[in-house]
Amino acid sequence: MPDIVINITDLNKNLGGKQILNRLNLQVRKGETFVIIGRSGSGKSVTLKHIVGLMRPDSGGCFVFGTDMARATRRDAEAVRNRIGYLFQSGALLASMSVGENVSLPLREHESAKMDEDAINRTVREKLDLVDLDKVEEKMPGELSGGMRKRVGLARAIVRNPELVLYDEPTSGLDPIGTAAIDDLIISMKKKLKVTQVVVTHDMASARKIADRIGLLFDGRIYFTGTPQDLDETQDVVVHQFVHGEIAGPMTEKSGETKRFRKMADNPPSSQAGGGTRKGGAPEKPASAPAPQAGAGTEPAAAPSPASDGPGLPTPPPKAVDAKKQEERQKKEEEGEKKGQEPA
Ligand SMILES: Nc1ncnc2c1ncn2[C@@H]1O[C@H](COP(=O)(O)OP(=O)(O)OP(=O)(O)O)[C@@H](O)[C@H]1O
Ligand SMILES: [Mg+2]
Numbered sequence: 001m002p003d004i005v006i007n008i009t010d011l012n013k014n015l016g017g018k019q020i021l022n023r024l025n026l027q028v029r030k031g032e033t034f035v036i037i038g039r040s041g042s043g044k045s046v047t048l049k050h051i052v053g054l055m056r057p058d059s060g061g062c063f064v065f066g067t068d069m070a071r072a073t074r075r076d077a078e079a080v081r082n083r084i085g086y087l088f089q090s091g092a093l094l095a096s097m098s099v100g101e102n103v104s105l106p107l108r109e110h111e112s113a114k115m116d117e118d119a120i121n122r123t124v125r126e127k128l129d130l131v132d133l134d135k136v137e138e139k140m141p142g143e144l145s146g147g148m149r150k151r152v153g154l155a156r157a158i159v160r161n162p163e164l165v166l167y168d169e170p171t172s173g174l175d176p177i178g179t180a181a182i183d184d185l186i187i188s189m190k191k192k193l194k195v196t197q198v199v200v201t202h203d204m205a206s207a208r209k210i211a212d213r214i215g216l217l218f219d220g221r222i223y224f225t226g227t228p229q230d231l232d233e234t235q236d237v238v239v240h241q242f243v244h245g246e247i248a249g250p251m252t253e254k255s256g257e258t259k260r261f262r263k264m265a266d267n268p269p270s271s272q273a274g275g276g277t278r279k280g281g282a283p284e285k286p287a288s289a290p291a292p293q294a295g296a297g298t299e300p301a302a303a304p305s306p307a308s309d310g311p312g313l314p315t316p317p318p319k320a321v322d323a324k325k326q327e328e329r330q331k332k333e334e335e336g337e338k339k340g341q342e343p344a
Helices: 044-049 074-081 100-109 117-130 145-156 174-194 206-209 229-235 237-243 258-265 323-338
Strands: 002-017 018-029 032-037 059-064 084-087 166-167 194-199 214-216 221-226
Touching: 002 044, 018 032, 018 044, 018 194, 018 221, 032 206, 032 229, 044 059, 044 166, 044 194, 059 221, 084 145, 100 117, 100 145, 100 174, 117 145, 145 166, 145 174, 174 194, 174 206, 194 206, 206 229, 214 229, 214 237, 221 229, 221 237, 229 237
Parallel strands: 032 194, 032 214, 084 166, 166 194
Antiparallel strands: 002 018, 002 059, 214 221
């Protein structure tokens, strides 16, 4: 069985009266790049904050390098954090410090006794170079573009050569070339330095390129885990809807968004009645939708793992596309719309 660096077990977290994480289970293996995808607000950043110990769960375990961050003393949690690099979604640079000072901060906080000023400056330059930033040490964060700030945050996250790096949307706000460069950096961190990495991203092209495995966060848990290929091949309706960016489907149905989105798409100011067709999106029914399989509609998290997820790491399987069910639901929605009913 592979070494497990992160082992989250039945983690629950309620925030603002809402169950954000609901018996979430996640295992990340040593040396792998695990990508977390999921809708905005699904709890991706909250999950990373648990891993780094910035948030503690209501219940459940969050083991990182064998230490349960949910119950660790401040000192033990700090010892684990020393082995982790964390790129915050916002970049989280200190506005009153120069870029050089920001990047060197983790070195000064933890290793000032061991590193002299020259070595610190050299390391800072080396990491800034890695993220393709030159001659910015003296600049203040406010003088940089959003994408540059993101890269400074990334340089800071890796400045101490951590064993585990958590990236919260490393490529958001970057142009396609900048995105490709960060993807390559993440790939080379894995290949050359054997770093274990967890990457939260909305960029499916990046996810496919960098991931060993991808986990889809849905309904407060890692709903699906598999290789990029598994993700593309699965017939699970939830995964399918997310990956193909479809408006109608189980992800948007519960919240009433399906109906709202379709209303927006079907009723642009100059449009005629759509008669049930969707505009500007994927077909309503996936072309590959098979007939319902036995077990379709059962609780996904309770089922065994897809074939690709190696031994000992149970994750939910793809749920079969229940095309008929979906068609019926859509019909109902259309009828409701015609009657002028409001979404539930
Ligand atoms: N400190 C907090 N207090 C209360 N609610 C919070 C807190 N942090 C996050 N939340 C809520 O938890 C939910 C998940 O937030 P999170 O930031 O993890 O989403 P996300 O999946 O990272 O979304 P995005 O893709 O937009 O970054 C959201 O509804 C958010 O409002
Ligand atoms: Mg987030």
